[in-house]
Amino acid sequence: MNEEIDDQDFYQEDFTALTDWEVFVAHLEKIIHDWKLPKVKKGPPLKKGELSEGEWDRASEKILFSDVEFIITRHKLKLKPVENVTSPVDEETEEGRTQALDDMMSLENDFPPQIESSLGPGCSHPHPLARWYGLREFVVVAPTRDIISDECRVKILLSSVYIAVNNSNCQIPFFVQIHDPLQHYYMGVCEAKGIRSEFEMVNLRRIPPHCKYLTGLLNLFKTKIASPVPLDTVSVAVRFTYILRDWTSNNTWTQEPPDFDFLQGETLGVAELGKLPFGATFDPISELHLFATWPQLMENVVVDSESYSDFEPSQAPQWSVGVKMAEQPACLLSEYLTEFVQLYSSKRTMKDLLGDYVDRGNSGETNLSAPFNVLTESRVPTISKVIKKAKGAHQEPSQEGPISNSLLMPILYFLFPDAEDEPKSPYSEELGNNCSFNNQQMEELANGLKSAPVDGLVWRLAVVMSHVMHTLGGLRAAVHLWYEFTQEMRYRWEKGILVPGVTPGFPDPRTCLLHQKLQMLNCCMERKKMREQMARVETLGTEASESDSEDEEFFDCSTEQPERDAKDDRRGSRHRHKHSLWNQPVGRLSKHGNLRLLRTGEHLYIPVTQEPTPKTEDQVEEDAEVLLQLGTDAQGAEMRARMMSASLLSDMESFKAANPGAILEDFIRWYSPRDWIEEDEMDEYGQKKGSLSARMQIKGNMWLDVWEAAKPVPARRQKRLFDDTREAEKVLHYLESREPSMIGNLLLPALIHAAICRLLQEQKEELTMLPDAFKRIIKIAERISRNPRPTSRHYQEFTHEIVGAEAIIAQANSLEHKFCSVSEKSHSAELKTFLSKLMHLPEVDVPGGPRGSVGSRIRTMFSEAQKAAQMISELDVVNVSEETPWSSSSSNFPQPSTREFIMRTMVARPAPTSCVTPQRLSVVLKKNQIRLAGCFSHDTTFH
Incomplete structure (x- = not known):
């Protein structure tokens, strides 16, 4: 039973297909070319502090490798454009050193600031790799979620980076982040011009005995290099960090809340009641960090061992300080x-x-x-x-409130x-x-x-x-x-x-x-006082009018000039209107210029009107809401007009009372002159004729209705628009x-x-x-x-x-209290500049170093804190200083919280005929931690 078998049913493996690993390497190379890393030019040497004070650019891309997502991040320091930058032709003539190796051996940016300021995003802090190696540009490959800790996976990842860097001729250092991201553990490589630099790291929670001092670290550094020829002298940069946390009474900034016991006395009065308190209730400066730095030493001129150390903080050539602010000071x-x-x-x-x-x-x-x-x-x-x-004798004593x-x-x-x-x-x-x-x-x-x-x-x-x-x-x-x-x-x-x-x-x-x-x-x-006063005046006027009927004019209008009145009487004698007893003018304030009433020819008088109605903003809002709720129908419009015309009606009644025989046109001429259109022709009284504006002649005009309804009533006899009670x-x-x-x-x-x-x-x-x-x-x-x-x-x-x-102002006050005396607060410009920088920057150089006035103040603060901590007397300090001169200085400072060493040298590796390559080891020693970050280079051509 031989059945025909189709060849297509068999699985045929295509050996030309790309694997996940090859795809990953290809993606790395593509990113390198997209970012144009192989074409990066060599820049000028970094200046002091430029690595920490400058701004950093970051660009990221995500790629997959075997279902693991990685993020590729480029970190680059922004540099100001400088003329005469080295060209690619010049680079070929230089010694075979890349930009990364030059930055690594530079002494200008050792120990960049690491204290994070609590004042916000005022300072830009570089990546830890920039601090450990002094690099201005590098790339980090890190998993987004997973943790790469298996040795095989680490080697595969590193080999992928090695291949991508070599294939693309990239001179920028590449790092791979492994283990827990919080540990900041990186391994990397930089390869160019026949030199390969391998970046290695050790992070231990327990310090080996032979690594606690510089002597043992130098031996470790030399052993790791394994030079085939005698080493040159190793250059060492050292920094010790001292932390002051316990402030003494002389340096603590405290501020008590207001005490109201003074209210019962006569010394302070009540001036403090009108002033809000200000300041922190406890010291807003939690820590003072002193950095004692020896920037460049040769290994054969210093000793740092278990039995003796030349690194005394008071003898350091450079001092700098930083402060750590309390996160949320109570103010x-x-x-x-x-x-x-x-x-x-x-x-x-x-x-x-x-x-x-x-x-x-x-x-x-x-x-x-x-x-x-x-x-x-x-x-x-x-x-x-x-x-x-x-x-009172039979009542209970009065009970006080809260x-x-x-x-x-x-x-x-x-x-x-x-x-x-x-x-x-x-x-x-x-x-x-x-x-x-x-x-x-x-x-x-x-x-x-x-x-x-x-x-x-x-x-x-x-x-x-x-x-x-x-x-x-x-x-x-x-x-x-x-x-x-x-x-x-x-x-x-x-x-x-x-x-x-x-x-x-x-x-x-x-x-x-x-x-x-x-x-x-x-x-x-x-208003109440004015109303009562007017009532009394009116009462007195009424009593006086019984004896003299003309006294009412005394307070109703201003006195007219006799000569002008005689002239006016002759001019308008034919139209002189004699008022009846029930229609006498009342409530006159003053005469209005040369205007006369259109119908009678008498002078137009400004009436005494009711004062405007004061309103608070909530009353204005209530009135507006009521008007809106009335709606837009005829009834609502009529009600709205009545509410809005209350003040107009009062003014019209006052005008009629002051000007008997007046018509609406007379009122408009005084109240709303823009609604009176004058003509060139003159009337019989010598004033220009005119007519009402178009809006005043509209049928059903509210002004016409209100004028017809108005009665001649003076303001004092009207219903009050404003009920003060x-x-x-x-x-x-x-x-x-x-x-x-x-x-x-x-x-x-x-x-x-x-x-x-x-x-x-x-x-x-x-x-x-x-x-x-x-x-x-x-x-x-x-x-x-x-x-x-x-x-x-x-x-x-x-x-x-x-x-x-x-909090910022309280912190500045606390610093001023700690570093300034009364005279220095007003005279030392250098000290004010120092304190201002201390508020803005994470680390500031001490003017004059340990021997300046600020350095002396810092020594005093540490000394007082040590005396308080160790409870030693002044006599004990004198006795100790006589026996061991160097221990007196040491006793003024606590044990350093952090010791940092940077060791550099140049050596031919791996063979005596190899070119000389730079080597570097950065060491950070803390109480229960040691971190070693080394860069070891070797010649890949003559090996």
């Missing part, structure tokens, strides 16, 4: 704002917090307003007061200084809305804040309320103070006492709502009905303004990052103050910005 201004936002977010009510105190106050029993009785009540005894005193009377009285006198005979903190006569900004730009930005006058009543109330929230009892104390504040507002309305610390005039929509409400209350009291009661009810969250919403705009002013008062010119932060803070504050319903998130955003700016 007082930020705490105040954060706690006050809790008042805004509170869901509790006044009844929940004060209990029966409010009810007792309303019923006349002993209540929280007892302190206000001393502050605001008249000194003339009333019957009720006498009766209470008579029954704020004791001894603290409450100074606070109330601070808010209402006019209640004292000799006020200690009176309000300024000219209340402004800007604090003392340091530049015009900040002042212009702050003009957009919808706040209250600086150091006015609302400003003081917001600041004092924040003190009460933070120090005097929290939420209950805050609502207690608000209750006393509303009681004072009602008392002042009843007694006609103006509210102090408020800008005069109508409610200003540029200010916050609470300030507008207090302005409205003052307007009501002023009702509006004042509305303001008082508004204030008394506020819940804690609403109180916070009313006061937060002023508190935000006060916080910004406090921050600007503490700013320092040398902190260049602050102006941008202030702009952000002010912009956020403007948005919040103009948002009728801000959320807690908005306030949290503002508080976050305040925290950052306050």
Whole structure:
């Protein structure tokens, strides 16, 4: 049974197909060519600090290798363009060294800064490979998710990189990341011009005994090189790092929160109540790092072994320092704002917090307003007061609220200084809305804040309320103070006492709502006084008119000139109108130029009209909402017209009363001159003729209807457009009905303004990052103050910005306290520059090194910390210094937290006839860790 077998059924292997490994290598080569790495020109030598201070470009690509995703990242230092760059032809004539080998042997960028600043993205930190090898450009191959730790996989990956680098003639170092990414373990290669440089690394958690000192490390370095010829002297660069964490009392920056015990005394008064606290409650500088550096030493001139060491920090030629800031320092201004936002977010009510105190106050029993009785009540005894005193022996003692009377009285006198005979903190006569900004730009930005006058009543109330929230009892104390504040507002309305610390005039929509409400209350009291005064004048005028009927003209209009009146009488004698007794002109303010009434020819008089109606912004919004809700139908339009014509009707009635016989055209000529179209022809009274504008002649015009309905009634006899009693009661009810969250919403705009002013008062010119932060803070504050319903998130955003700016200023103050004496703060420009750099940079050179004034201050700080730690006396220090001179210096410093060594040499490898190639080993020794990063080169041509 032989069956025919088709050859196509057999599997035929295609040996020309590419494997995954070959595809991976091809992708690497493609990326190398796409990035044009083989054509990279050799650049100029790096300058000192350029490796750490410069910006880095990073480009990435992703490729797959056996279902494992890798990311290929190119790291390149941005260099400023330099003329006369070495050409490729010049490179061929140079010694066979690549850019990477030149950078590796350069001494200018040893030990770049490694302390990360807590001030934000102000400094650009290079990749760890740039620190360990001094490279300006390199490529890293790293898995995105998997961990490459198997030895076989590591070798395959390295061999792939070797092949791709050789095939593409790439002179840029390539590294492969293996093991856990947190370990920063890399192996790599750089091959060009017949020299192969292999980058190897060792990372151990336990330091071998023979690697703890420089002597053993030099032996390890020489053994690894295995030179066939005697080695030249090895060059060594050394850096020791000393950390100061425990500050002594002389160097610690502490700031206590406000203490209100001074309110009970007379020494400090109440000046501190109007000022928000500022600064960190604990030292914002957590660590000071001192770097003692020996930049270039030969191995035969220093000794560093277990028994003896030449590396004494006080003898180092270079000192540099860096500071580590506390991540989230507790600052007082930020705490105040954060706690006050809790008042805004509170869901509790006044009844929940004060209990029966409010009810007792309303019923006349002993209540929280007892302190206000001393502050605001008249000194003339009333019957009720006498009766209470008579029954005082039988009543229970008065119960104080959350704020004791001894603290409450100074606070109330601070808010209402006019209640004292000799006020200690009176309000300024000219209340402004800007604090003392340091530049015009900040002042212009702050003009957009919808706040209250600086150091006015609302400003003081917001600041004092924040003190009460933070120090005097929290939420209950805050609502207690608000209750006393509303009681004072009602008392002042009843007694006609103006509210102090408020800008005069109508409610200003540029200010916050609470300030507008207090302005409205003052307007009501002023209108009430004016109305009562006019009533008294009218009564006196009525009595006088009984004896002389012409006395009414005395206060109704201004006196006319006799000669001009005689001339006018002769000119218009034919049209002289004699008024009847019931139609006499009243309510005249003054004569209006040369205008005469069109019908009678008499002079046109400006009437006394009712004052405009003041409104707060919430009332304006309510009126607009009501008008919108009326709809667009005929009935709604009529109702809207009536509501809008109330002021127009009042003015028309006043005009008719002052000008008997006037017509609508006369009113238009005075009230809305643009609606009167003049002609060239003159009338019989010597004034130009004219007619009403087109919009005034439209049928059903509201002006015509209102004019026909208007009666000649003077302003003082009209129904009040502005009912001061009702509006004042509305303001008082508004204030008394506020819940804690609403109180916070009313006061937060002023508190935000006060916080910004406090921050600007503490700013320092040398902190260049602050102006941008202030702009952000002010912009956020403007948005919040103009948002009728801000959320807690908005306030949290503002508080976050305040925290950052306050922390920076607190850190600068702490550094100034540690490094400056009183005289140095104002005279040493070099010291100020040093402190400014210390705030901006992760590492700053100490001026004058260990022997300068700053170095002396640093030695003192370390010495005091060591004395406190070891509890040794001054006598012990003297005795030790006499026995071992070098140990005195060592005793001033703790054991170094980090020791770093960089060893370099040139040697012919692997054969005596090979070209001389550079060798380098970087060593980092910590308490329980050692990291060795070596670059060992050898000749691949003559081997």
